[in-house]
Amino acid sequence: MGARMDGTSSARQQEREEPSTKFSVRRQQRQTENRLKARSHIAQYRIRQHNNNKQCCITLSKYLNQNMNMV
Secondary structure, X not given: OOOOOOOHHHHHHHHHHHHHHHHHHHHHHHHHHHHXXXXXXXXXXXXXXXXXXXXXHHHHHHHHHHHHHHO
């Protein structure tokens, strides 16, 4: 049960550690990809909101100008 001097326990420990490091690397890659996707989605949303606000301002100003001309 204890650690052997011939190095078999350390080899087994390395075998156990390698898949976990691969998993953690994959997880980190996935997290960075998700962060980048989220940033791009947020940026696209902000751009759409900005364009919608501009469009609303344009239509509102046109509406107000038309009504002011009538008065």
